[in-house]
Amino acid sequence: MRLNIATWNINSVRLRMPIVAHFLKKHRPDVLCLQETKCRDGEFPYKRLKRLGYTHIAINGQKGYHGVAIASRLPLDTIGKRNFCDKGDARHLSVSVQVGGRAIALHNFYVPAGGDEPDPQINPKFAHKLAFLDEMSQWIAAAKIADNPAIMVGDLNVAPLETDVWSHKQLLKVVSHTPIEVEKLGRVLNSGPWVDAMRHHVPHQEKLYTWWSYRSPDWAKADKGRRLDHVWVSGCLQPGLGGLRVLKEARGWERPSDHVPVMISLDV
């Protein structure tokens, strides 16, 4: 059985429901993980998603900020919503997906962006980001999450490789690509036998982006992107890794998110 999973930072799910529907009709992933839904659970567009065939829905919403959700054509059971850093932010949601008589854990994350100043002493948002990444690695290791069939996706807000940004040198002091963040994300990757599924398909020498700023008048021409969105699978799922698609064209859709969908397929 082949499982297709998509992850997309949607930057307001209500505003962007037309392009979410377009994406689902065209690509039909089995499961769609969303970040930055920016609405309360009661305001989430359940009905539209159910009509599109995504009848199994799990949400961790919040008014105006953050918010993660998982919409699926396959049965889901919610596992949890971890309250990272005791902040009460809706930044994590985990479910168990029933596929081919097997249960696979799926974790959906929205890591704090971290503000502009890459100094935790003077920027509390950056300190929060670093603490969040530390808690991720400690918790994932302690709970041995990657020792069982597991997938983690989301906007991790860190571009770890030199080829994950348009200019390694020019972004060394820009939040998302600073050495401390890259090191801490590396520790999360080492919190278990994880495989970076996107880089499993695309050589490290090759540029790969999932986000282009709104502040660029011609994002496609400038192409100053970053790979902020990630898909990792536990080692036991690696043999099943199939295709990868980063839907760059979605950045050019009407009223786009600044992130594009990332899709992977997996034989389970």
Place this chain on the structure above:
DNA sequence: ATGGTTGCTTGGCAA
């Protein structure tokens, strides 16, 4: 060095 855009809301903050 700075400003550039967008969303949630209607005054700034967050990204």
